[in-house]
Amino acid sequence: MTIRKMLVAAVLASVTVVAGAQAIAAEGPPTFKVDASWPKQLPNNWVIGQIGGMTVDAQDHIWVFQRPRSLNDADKGATLTPKRSRCCAPAPSVMEFDAEGNLVQAWGGPGTHPDWPVSEHGIQLDSKGQVWLTGNSDKDAQLLQFSRDGKFMRQFGKVTPVTNSMDTKQLGSVASIAIDQAANEIFLADGYSNHRVIVLDANNLTYKRMWGAYGKQPTDMKMKNYEPEAPQFTNPVHCVKIANDGLVYVCDRTNDRIQVFQKNGTFVKQFAIRPETRGTGSSYDLAFWPDRNQTYLIIADGADNEALIVRRDDGKEVGFFGHYGRQAGQFHNIHQVVTDSKGNVYTGEVDTGMRIQKFVPSAPPVR
Amino acid sequence: MFGALAALSLLAAAPSANAAEALQFRVDPAWPKTLPNSWIMGQIGGMTVDAQDNIWVLQRPRSLTDDEKGAALSPPRSMCCKPAPSVIQFDKAGNVLKSWGGPGGEGYDWPEQEHALRLDGKGNIYLAGNGAKDQMLLKFTTDGKFVKQLGKLAEPFGSKDTNSVGRVADIFYDAPSNELYLADGYGNHRVMVIDADTFAFKRMWGAYGKPPLDVTPAPALYTPDAPNFANPVHCVKIASDGLVYVCDRSNNRIQVFRKDGTFVKQFVYDKDTKGSGSTWDMQLWPDRNNTYLIVADGTNNFIRIIRREDGSVVNTFGTGGRQAGQFHWVHALAIDSEGNLYAGEVDSGKRVQKFVPNMKPQR
Secondary structure: OHHHHHHHHHHHHHHHHHHHOHHHHHHOOOOEEEEOOOOOOOOOOEEOOEEEEEEEOOOOOEEEEEEHHHOOOOOOHHHOOOOOOOOOEEOOOEEEEOOOOOEEEEEOOOOOOOOOOOOEEEEEEOOOOOEEEEEOOOOEOOEEEEOOOOOEEEEEOOEOOOOOOOOOOOOOOOOEEEEEOOOOEEEEEEEOOOOEEEEEEOOOOEEEEEEOHHHOOOOOOOOOOOOOOOOOOOOOEEEEEEOOOOOEEEEEHHHOEEEEEOOOOOEEEEEEOOOOOOOOOOOOEEEEOOOOOOOEEEEEEOOOOEEEEEEOOOOOEEEEEOOEOOOOOOEOOEEEEEEOOOOOEEEEEOOOOOOEEEEEEOOOOOO | OOOHHHHHHHHHHOOOOOOOOOOOEEEEOOOOOOOOOOEEOOEEEEEEEOOOOOEEEEEEHHHOOOOOOHHHOOOOOOOOOEEOOOEEEEOOOOOEEEEEOOOOOOOOOOOOOEEEEEEOOOOEEEEEEOOOOEEEEEEEEOOOOEEEEEEEEOOOOOOOOOOOOOOEEEEEEEOOOOEEEEEEOOOOOEEEEEEOOOOOEEEEEOHHHOOOOOOOOOOOOOOOOOOOOOOOEEEEEEOOOOOEEEEEHHHOEEEEEOOOOOEEEEEEOOOOOOOOOOOOEEEEOOOOOOOEEEEEEOOOOEEEEEEOOOOOEEEEEOOEOOOOOOEOOEEEEEEOOOOOEEEEEOOOOOOEEEEEEOOOOOO
């Protein structure tokens, strides 16, 4: 609780700085406020379910990978027989929004491809605008590639029972995808079943390398949760993100930590994130503050239900925004966090949260 | 969609009210502010507004999941949160003024599931619940001091019993007669009227003003011409001209009575609605004539603005969803003297939202 008080004090201090002298705001961490008008009302009587994954493309469009099957009968009453209510119908799984909150396009969903993920989770666009998707059920052993407008292209693995962390022919419920365009490599946070980061060659979708915690060979040994010093990843390995300087950030969610690697898997350092957290863990997802040095990590903490602002060089928490709850700007199981080039933050919620929110920064990132 | 979008563009074009413009609302997502003390709210059973336009909320701490009340677990799971007390008073700016109540307490039976609350303007507040054993009505001071109880936590007594209630969903205080009108309820099938001081039985009625009946097995729901009320009888409100409005939720209708229980007429909305029905709660637009009824529909998840005179729908707003201004099981409404509307949600909705009108009520 003392930590919280200090943080509150720090945030209040930074708010004062922003209000008092706009020019020096760039020296402190940004603060954020919700833009409750984003997104706009969906067309076609659509409603969205849990937000498995989110990403931002080169045009600052926001891509959402949501779970139509997480909606209950009351949510999708208009599709029942007999019809239960006027509202609503599940939206397609993949949705592209612009920064103003307009839905640009939507496609995909259960039944649209034989190996469509049982539970939608990872989404990432590559530099050609192609869309990569994964799922987190214990049958989601696959990675799918689609064109930007939803035409199926290629896949690695398929819907089949997951195996183990030594299997290089299939995946184990992948939570997150990162793409190293220069090397043409795909990094996967693998995942809800396996305990590894696995790297595939994007040219021919073949295995290249993998590693566990501290860069060691992955194992599936049973481990306790909430151990930021644990020798291996626990489940889920929940995010993988590559910074501009080439460092690879991995969320070991239920161990309340983020581990940092070089692209070849060499361990660099780790940050414990609110290590007293129990439940589903503190380090759900992270996004880079888009200034020149990517000075901050913005971490979705789905247990405390705050977005944490953490200094990237030393892991020190310097601010947070949000609060547990259902009002605008609050979170119920915040699960995803992404940033666009202007420093807008977009979040997505799971469980009964089932929404996406936009947060606007107090000052733009300095490049 | 149902005219709501059209009304929004009207708003944008001409913000000043005029005679041709229909009443419409837009969300104020800044209300309420974050609760103090790491508190979080559960489902919203009921809401009301006091004479100072403060908003009173009756919420359900026991509807919170372990995840939501992680800071109250042992060991704590997370920094947030702890269940807020059941009764919370907010001011118009969204600050908490007062809070009290909740499971436990000596000398009375706190409801198993919080549902209804109403003030009498004399420093008292009346509460009821819709849990399986909530056959009671409670009276407290607005500071939370227990005053009086009718009925008790027990198995149901039925719609003929005049010394208890049957899972009351809504309470209306009629100041001129000092009477309480009860929407009774989730167990019984009646409107019951009692004296607000003595809790003595005065009168009761069922659908069409007939004697109330508990029919077993329960007749088919979604029958707007059913001879009896279904469960739940979910709202009761009295307009300035003395007409009494009752939500027969699962029959998708509102019945209108005189204060003596004489049936006047009924309005039916989306008669094919299944689920939990279309008529959940209602408020009266606070102009001189209560020109409009504002009706929450927690199955279709929108709010209808209805001309009270003839029951016609003049506008709607909201749709299903979790974003600001959308609804997941919109369940309870309150309205202040300026026409600001407050809407509370149940199931996993668990929030209260404020909606600002596009015109002032004319008095």
